[in-house]
Amino acid sequence: MTDVLSHFLNPRNVGDADEPSFTGRSASLACGAHARLSIQIDERHRVSQARFRAAGCDVLVASASLLTERIAGLTTADAASLAQEPETLVGVIQHREHCPGLACDALLDAIREYSNAARDDWSGDEALICTCFFVSERTIEQTIQTQGLTTVREVTSACNAGGGCGSCHQLIQEILDTHDLP
Amino acid sequence: MIYLDNNATTRVAPEVFAAMQPYLTEFYGNSSSAHTLGRTMKQAIEQAREQVAALIGAADTSEIVFTSCGSESDNWAIRGALATQPEKKHIITTLVEHEAVRNVCRGLEKDGYEVSWIGVNERGEIDLDGLSDALRPDTALVTVMLANNETGVLFPVNEIGRIVRERSSALFHVDGVQAVGKIPIDLTNVDLFALSGHKLHAPQGVGALYIRKGVSLPSFIIGGAQEQGRRAGTSAVANIVGLGAACKLAQEDDDHSRIRALRDALENGILENIPNARRNGDPENRLPNTSNISFEYIEGQNILLHLDQFGICVSTGSACHSTTHESSPTLHAMQVPYTAAQGSIRFSLGRYNTEADIETTLRVLPEIIEKLAAMSPYAEVSSGRREKL
Numbered sequence: 001m002t003d004v005l006s007h008f009l010n011p012r013n014v015g016d017a018d019e020p021s022f023t024g025r026s027a028s029l030a031c032g033a034h035a036r037l038s039i040q041i042d043e044r045h046r047v048s049q050a051r052f053r054a055a056g057c058d059v060l061v062a063s064a065s066l067l068t069e070r071i072a073g074l075t076t077a078d079a080a081s082l083a084q085e086p087e088t089l090v091g092v093i094q095h096r097e098h099c100p101g102l103a104c105d106a107l108l109d110a111i112r113e114y115s116n117a118a119r120d121d122w123s124g125d126e127a128l129i130c131t132c133f134f135v136s137e138r139t140i141e142q143t144i145q146t147q148g149l150t151t152v153r154e155v156t157s158a159c160n161a162g163g164g165c166g167s168c169h170q171l172i173q174e175i176l177d178t179h180d181l182p
Numbered sequence: 183m184i185y186l187d188n189n190a191t192t193r194v195a196p197e198v199f200a201a202m203q204p205y206l207t208e209f210y211g212n213s214s215s216a217h218t219l220g221r222t223m224k225q226a227i228e229q230a231r232e233q234v235a236a237l238i239g240a241a242d243t244s245e246i247v248f249t250s251c252g253s254e255s256d257n258w259a260i261r262g263a264l265a266t267q268p269e270k271k272h273i274i275t276t277l278v279e280h281e282a283v284r285n286v287c288r289g290l291e292k293d294g295y296e297v298s299w300i301g302v303n304e305r306g307e308i309d310l311d312g313l314s315d316a317l318r319p320d321t322a323l324v325t326v327m328l329a330n331n332e333t334g335v336l337f338p339v340n341e342i343g344r345i346v347r348e349r350s351s352a353l354f355h356v357d358g359v360q361a362v363g364k365i366p367i368d369l370t371n372v373d374l375f376a377l378s379g380h381k382l383h384a385p386q387g388v389g390a391l392y393i394r395k396g397v398s399l400p401s402f403i404i405g406g407a408q409e410q411g412r413r414a415g416t417s418a419v420a421n422i423v424g425l426g427a428a429c430k431l432a433q434e435d436d437d438h439s440r441i442r443a444l445r446d447a448l449e450n451g452i453l454e455n456i457p458n459a460r461r462n463g464d465p466e467n468r469l470p471n472t473s474n475i476s477f478e479y480i481e482g483q484n485i486l487l488h489l490d491q492f493g494i495c496v497s498t499g500s501a502c503h504s505t506t507h508e509s510s511p512t513l514h515a516m517q518v519p520y521t522a523a524q525g526s527i528r529f530s531l532g533r534y535n536t537e538a539d540i541e542t543t544l545r546v547l548p549e550i551i552e553k554l555a556a557m558s559p560y561a562e563v564s565s566g567r568r569e570k571l
Contacts, residue, residue: 008484009491014557025559032509032524033481036559053559055481055524061557 003066004090008058013068017049022117024109026102033060033099037068037106039079041114045134047071047079056102063089063100067107076111077132080164083107111165129171132164140172144179152176184539186448187495188381188532189331189360189472194424195383195533201427202385205420213417214408223419230426234390237429238358238367238375247391247409248422252359252378253282254402255391256325258413259355259374260286262399263323264295267353270322274352276300276308276337277515279327282376283357284511287325300326305464306335306516314345321352329361332499332512332528333463334472336365343371353397359389363432364469373397379421383533384428388421441531442470444540448529449473451544456551462518462526471531474499476513476522477551479560485527488550494543499526521560 016023017038027034033056040049050068054061066089071079082088083104090100115131122128127137143149143159152172156162162172185193205226211219213227227248235243249255260283264273275287277299287297298316301309308326317324324346328339339356346354355374358367363382369375375392379385393399393412405414452459458478477485482498489496499510513523529543 008487011557032520034559053557055479055484055558055560057481057483058487061484 004059004062004093007062007065011052011061011065013051013065014053015051016053017051021049022110022114024106024111024113026105026109028056028098028102030098031056033057033102035060035064035102035106037064037103037110039071039107039110039114041076045075045077047074047076050107052103052106054103057096057099059090059093059096059099060102064103064106066090067103071107075132076114077160077164080108080111080132080166083111083165108165112167115165115167129175130161130164130168132168133160135159135161137175140175141179144176150176183493183495184535184542185495186529186531186535186539186543187497189334189528189530190497191380191386192383192532193534194385195428195431197431198383198385198424198427202420202424205423209419213419214406223417226419226423227417230422230429233426233429233433234377237433238362238377238392239369240392241369242395244410245392245395247393247412248417248425249389249391249413250387250415250418251389252280252357252376252381253389255376255378255389256280256282256355256357256359257286258391258399258402259376260290260323260325262402263353263355263374264290265400266398267322270320270352272296272298272318272321274298274300274313274316274321274324276302276326278302278306278330278332278512279325280331280357280359282359283325283327302335302515304517305467306330306333306462306512307464307467308337308342310338310341310345313342314349317346317350317352319350321350323353323355324350325355325357327357327360328367329358329364329469329472330463330512331360332510332526333474333516334360334469334530335463336361336467336469340368340371343373347371361469363428364438364471369394374399379425379428382428382432384424385421388418388425390425437533438470441533441535444535444537445471445473445529445531447537448531448540448543449475451540452547455544456548458555459551460522462513462516462522473529474513475527475529476518477525477527477554478519478522479558480525480551480554482525482527484554485525485550488554489543489546492542492546494546497528497530499523499528 017040021038021040023038025036035054037052042048052064054064086100086104118131129137152169211223213223231243231246234246291297300313343354353373356372358375359378362377373394379388403414460476462474486498
């Protein structure tokens, strides 16, 4: 709880990441809170800068502040997997279980924006599907064929694709559907 | 500590504590007992009854019945009024009532009663025409508050009571909890009137219900014959004595012109010096001690917690501590925009506030607001630019 109070009273990394940056948002109709988190990603796919804004309770502010500190220097893949476990940020606080989740949702939204842009900009020979772990379409196809995979979850555990922000799950499913054809 | 949350509760006045003390030590009898000690307790209760009657202008002391709190008084008034008129199934109340009235009426809706919820305008003033039009032959009860707990805005209960009497046979209950001790009370057209001790420097755990002579309510708490058989349960003599002493203090030492000046200094200081701050509620027609200010695009709970770090106690209409969406129904009814309702802070002053309290608050508040505005996701609030989600 000390961490929560300290980060609430003196939130770190308030504001917007320098351009070029990717911004994610989240809001809760349940409590009226609203968060915005922006990240800058370097050429090694690592978070070089993370900033946030929030209008919400102390737990949201503290969670967002902690999150921006935790993801500094992480790859987008590691940052996205961190965001899948909001309960590790400030622990579970009764009646505020959803607040850290809001901060994480904003981060995942920002990573998704980055992923979509990265896919568009991808200059490799093969189509890039998972931009968090940089897994190409060909790798995914080969994995599906050689291991006889049928679900996105199996693909993720086999080659990491889809293990980050989740924005490529639809694409992986489409590849699976193609392979399902008789 | 700077306590600006007097609408939540108040400090027990030293005069009140002194009056109570003997009834927590040497006078420990049961007021129903026939021996001398019991009669001493009984006398103390009757003196308190006179003091309460005097403050609110009840014609007869027997019209005052002691209860455990304002909520009990409200619950009893509403359910009791309905019980005396079983053939009538319609209630009129407002959208801005305290939970002790609002939630009782909501429950009654489920039990088959029809409730007309009267709205307010942007200044928090009641829709009198709407209330008048809602009256029907089967209206059992009209229940409204005198002073709003969040904004301090006053309803014209004298006029409402006149309308109710002229156009219907309904009983008229007033929730006066937030008003007693702060403004003069006029019971001319009122049948039932609830008040609570801890809002006027008596301890928590005691309230009263005014029941106009001629109106008879069935008991809410069933048991012994205390309070002339109207409210069972051993009388909490020390608390009742405290309520009486608090009423006497409020009557003899009305501090509210001073409190009003402090409130105005605080409010003007905020509105003049802090961008995107707006007052909620009619500036004239309200309690002298209450100021409700919205700091737009900022979360009220954040402001509250930062002020708390400076030992300044306020409250907020925002409910982000809750998992359900319950942002202030009062501000919602006044059509305060969502981004402003979320950032609402209620400053409620009292007898023990000083000029220094206000100066300190006005010194620390702008920095807190500036810091939180810089964090607002509603874009560059400080530069006046607006961006929505």
